Amino acid sequence: MIVMKKRILLVDDEVEITAAMRRNLEATGRFEVMEINNPSIALANARRFRPDLVLLDIMMPEMDGGALAADIAEDIHLADVPIIFLSGIISKEDVGTSGSIIGNQTFLAKPVRFEDLLACINEKLRTA
Amino acid sequence: MPANTMTETRPNLLVVDDVTANIDILTEDLSKSYSVRIATSGANAMDSVKKYPPDLILLDVMMPGLDGFEVCRRLKADPTTQNIPVIFLTALNEDADEARGLALGAVDYITKPFNQAIVKARIRNHLELKKHRDRAEKALQFSEERYRIEALNLKKHIELSQLREAELYKTLAEKSFSGVFLIQDERFVYITKQAADYYGYDVESLIGTKPEKIVFPEDRASIRLLAVDMLKGNRTTPYEYRVITKENKVRWIMETISPINFDGRPAFMGNCIDITERRQREIQDLHSQKLEAVGQLAAGIAHEINTPIQFVGDNIHFMEGAFQDILSVISMLDLLKNIDSHDLPSVRGLIERISKKKEGIDFGYLSAEIPLAIRQSLDGLQRVTKILQAMREFSHPGGEEMSSMDINKAIESTITLSRNEWKYSADLTATLASDLPLVQGYPADFNQVILNLIVNAAQALQEKVEKGKSVKGRIEISTRQDGKDVEICIRDTGPGIPPEAQSRVFDPFFTTKEVGKGTGQGLAIAQNIIVHKHGGKIFFETKPGEGTAFYIRLPIETP
Numbered sequence: 300m301i302v303m304k305k306r307i308l309l310v311d312d313e314v315e316i317t318a319a320m321r322r323n324l325e326a327t328g329r330f331e332v333m334e335i336n337n338p339s340i341a342l343a344n345a346r347r348f349r350p351d352l353v354l355l356d357i358m359m360p361e362m363d364g365g366a367l368a369a370d371i372a373e374d375i376h377l378a379d380v381p382i383i384f385l386s387g388i389i390s391k392e393d394v395g396t397s398g399s400i401i402g403n404q405t406f407l408a409k410p411v412r413f414e415d416l417l418a419c420i421n422e423k424l425r426t427a
Numbered sequence: 428m429p430a431n432t433m434t435e436t437r438p439n440l441l442v443v444d445d446v447t448a449n450i451d452i453l454t455e456d457l458s459k460s461y462s463v464r465i466a467t468s469g470a471n472a473m474d475s476v477k478k479y480p481p482d483l484i485l486l487d488v489m490m491p492g493l494d495g496f497e498v499c500r501r502l503k504a505d506p507t508t509q510n511i512p513v514i515f516l517t518a519l520n521e522d523a524d525e526a527r528g529l530a531l532g533a534v535d536y537i538t539k540p541f542n543q544a545i546v547k548a549r550i551r552n553h554l555e556l557k558k559h560r561d562r563a564e565k566a567l568q569f570s571e572e573r574y575r576i577e578a579l580n581l582k583k584h585i586e587l588s589q590l591r592e593a594e595l596y597k598t599l600a601e602k603s604f605s606g607v608f609l610i611q612d613e614r615f616v617y618i619t620k621q622a623a624d625y626y627g628y629d630v631e632s633l634i635g636t637k638p639e640k641i642v643f644p645e646d647r648a649s650i651r652l653l654a655v656d657m658l659k660g661n662r663t664t665p666y667e668y669r670v671i672t673k674e675n676k677v678r679w680i681m682e683t684i685s686p687i688n689f690d691g692r693p694a695f696m697g698n699c700i701d702i703t704e705r706r707q708r709e710i711q712d713l714h715s716q717k718l719e720a721v722g723q724l725a726a727g728i729a730h731e732i733n734t735p736i737q738f739v740g741d742n743i744h745f746m747e748g749a750f751q752d753i754l755s756v757i758s759m760l761d762l763l764k765n766i767d768s769h770d771l772p773s774v775r776g777l778i779e780r781i782s783k784k785k786e787g788i789d790f791g792y793l794s795a796e797i798p799l800a801i802r803q804s805l806d807g808l809q810r811v812t813k814i815l816q817a818m819r820e821f822s823h824p825g826g827e828e829m830s831s832m833d834i835n836k837a838i839e840s841t842i843t844l845s846r847n848e849w850k851y852s853a854d855l856t857a858t859l860a861s862d863l864p865l866v867q868g869y870p871a872d873f874n875q876v877i878l879n880l881i882v883n884a885a886q887a888l889q890e891k892v893e894k895g896k897s898v899k900g901r902i903e904i905s906t907r908q909d910g911k912d913v914e915i916c917i918r919d920t921g922p923g924i925p926p927e928a929q930s931r932v933f934d935p936f937f938t939t940k941e942v943g944k945g946t947g948q949g950l951a952i953a954q955n956i957i958v959h960k961h962g963g964k965i966f967f968e969t970k971p972g973e974g975t976a977f978y979i980r981l982p983i984e985t986p
Contacts, residue, residue: 313734313738315735315738315803315806316737316738316741318738318799319742319803320738320741322742322796322800323745323748326745326748326749358730359851360851360899361851361899387729387733387734387737409737410733410736410740412740412744413740413741413744
C-alpha cells in the first residue's frame with residue numbers, strides 16, 4: 300500500500316533548525332519536507348510545493364512570520380493550509396508543550412521537543 | 428560809644444600827603460561821609476595800613492622818602508593789602524606818571540587842584556566797586572570753602588564706598604555657592620571657607636600650601652594638563668578631578684581657573700564646586716543603564732541560545748533513531764557467528780536479510796545526514812560557548828580598575844551578544860585591524876558604549892526597514908590605529924540624524940526614539956565613559972538619508 304506522504308514546508312532563517320527538523324520528519328517516513336531559509340522566497344515556493352502544513356518561525360529578518368502567514372492566508376491555493384508558528388520569544392509558560400491557539404493560530408515555543416512538534420503536526424493534519 | 432559804632436560802619440579812608448594843607452579842604456569835606464585818617468609820609472601810611480586796613484587810600488605821589496609809587500608797589504605786593512583801592516593824588520599832569528601809577532595797580536588818578544564833586548564821585552564809585560569785589564571775593568571764598576568741604580565729603584564717601592565695595596566683593600566671594608581661591612607662586616594665597624569646605628579642609632591649613640598636595644595622586648598629572656589647557660584658552664569647560672580630604676575621603680571637584688594680576692604679580696583665580704553627589708549619581712545611572720542593557724540583551728541572548736538548543740536537540744533526537752536503526756543492522760551480524768560458514772545458502776540468506784534491513788533503514792541517507800547532524804550540533808554548541816564567553820567578556824569584572832583592553836575582542840563579543848538586536852534589520856560587517864595595540868581602559872564600560880552604538884545603529888535601520896519592507900541596512904564596524912589613538916568607527920546606512928537633533932544627541936534624556944525604545948541616556952553615558960573615563964573623543968558624521976558614522980578615539984597611552 301502506497302501511503303501518500305504529507306508535504307511540510309519549513310520556514311526558518313536558521314539553516315540548522317530546518318535541517319534538523321527535516322531529518323526528524325523524514326525519519327518518520329511520513330513526510331516530504333521543503334526547507335526555506337529566506338522568507339521572501341517562501342510564498343513562491345509554497346505555491347509550487349503545495350504543502351499540507353507550514354511550520355513557520357515568527358522572528359525572521361526581512362520578513363517576519365506573521366507577514367508571511369498573512370500572504371499565505373490571502374493566496375487562493377494556500378489559504379486553507381494550516382500553519383504552526385514556532386517562536387523563541389514566547390515561552391512554554393505562555394503556550395504549553397502542545398501548543399496554544401492564539402487568534403485561531405497554533406503557537407509552539409522554541410525549543411520544542413520533536414515528540415511535541417510531531418503531536419501538534421498530527422493534530423493539525425487530522426483536523427485540517 | 429554810639430558815635431564810634433556809627434563811624435565804624437562808615438567806610439575808612441586813608442589820605443596820604445606830606446603837605447596836609449594840600450588836602451585839608453578835601454579831608455574836611457570827606458569827613459562828612461567817611462571816617463578819614465591821615466598819614467603824612469609813605470612810612471606812616473604803611474604802618475597805618477598794617478594796623479587798620481582802610482577801605483580806600485588817597486595817595487600823594489610826590490613825597491620825600493617812600494614816594495607814592497613805592498607805597499603803592501608795596502601795598503600791591505602784600506596779599507593782605509593788595510585789594511585796597513588806591514587813588515593817586517598828584518599835581519603833575521603827565522601821561523607817563525599816570526600810566527606808571529595805573530601800571531602799579533592804582534585804580535584812579537586825581538590831579539590837583541581837586542574838583543570836590545569829582546573826587547567824591549570817584550571815591551564813591553571805587554568804594555562801591557570794592558564792596559562788590561569784596562562780596563564777590565567772599566562769595567568766592569565761601570564757594571571755595573564749600574567746594575573744599577564737598578571735596579572732603581566726596582573723599583570720605585569714596586573711601587567709604589571703596590570699603591563697602593571691598594566688603595561687598597569679600598561677601599560675594601565668601602558667600603558664593605562656588606568656592607573661590609587665589610594661587611600665587613603655586614600656593615594658595617586666598618581661599619574662601621566654601622572652597623576649603625569643598626576640599627575638605629579648613630582655610631588656615633590651606634593658605635600657603637601647594638594645591639597639588641590635596642589632589643588625588645592619580646589625577647595630579649592630568650589635572651595639570653587640563654589646567655594648563657584652560658589657562659591657554661584651549662579649554663572652556665570646567666575640568667573635574669578628585670581631592671583627598673583631611674579625613675582621607677575622596678571627593679569630586681569641578682573647577683575653572685583663570686589668570687589674573689594680584690598684588691602686582693601674576694596669579695591664578697579659581698572657582699570650584701563639589702560634584703561628588705552628581706558623580707555618584709552618574710555612576711548609579713551608568714549602573715542602572717547597564718542593567719537595563721543587560722535586561723534588553725538577556726531576551727536577545729536567550730533567543731540566540733534557543734536556536735542551537737533547538738537544532739542540537741533535534742539532531743540528537745534524529746541520531747538516537749538513526750543509531751537504533753544502524754544497531755538493528757549491526758546486531759544482525761551476530762547471527763553470522765552461529766552460522767556454519769560452509770553452509771553457503773544460509774550465509775547468503777542472512778546476508779540478503781542484512782542487506783534488506785540496511786536498505787530499509789536507507790543507509791545511504793543516514794550516512795549522508797548523520798555526519799551533517801553531528802557537525803551542525805557541534806557548531807551549535809560552539810555558538811552557545813561563544814555567547815557564554817562573550818557574556819563573560821562583556822560584563823568584565825573589575826570595572827573599577829583600568830586594565831589592558833583588546834578593543835577588537837571587546838567589539839567581537841559585543842557583536843555576538845547583540846546579534847538578536849541587529850540581525851533583523853542589518854547585515855553587520857566588522858573590519859578590525861589585526862595589529863591594533865592594547866588600550867588602557869575600563870572594558871565593561873567600553874563594551875557598554877559599543878553596545879549602545881550598535882543598538883542605536885540597528886534601531887536607526889529598523890526605521891528604514893519598517894518604512895520600506897524587507898530592505899536590510901548595513902552596519903560596518905572598523906578599528907584602526909591612527910597615530911597615538913585607536914579609532915573605532917560604527918557606521919550605519921540609516922536615515923541619518925535630523926539637523927535639529929544633531930547638537931543635542933549627547934544631552935542626557937534627549938531622544939528621538941518612540942517611548943519604550945530608548946531612555947535618551949545611551950549617548951550621554953557613552954560620552955561620559957569615553958571622554959571623562961578614558962580621556963578620549965566621541966563624535967559623529969551624519970547625512971540625512973545616507974546614514975551616520977560614530978567615531979571613538981581612545982588614546983593608547985593614557986594621560
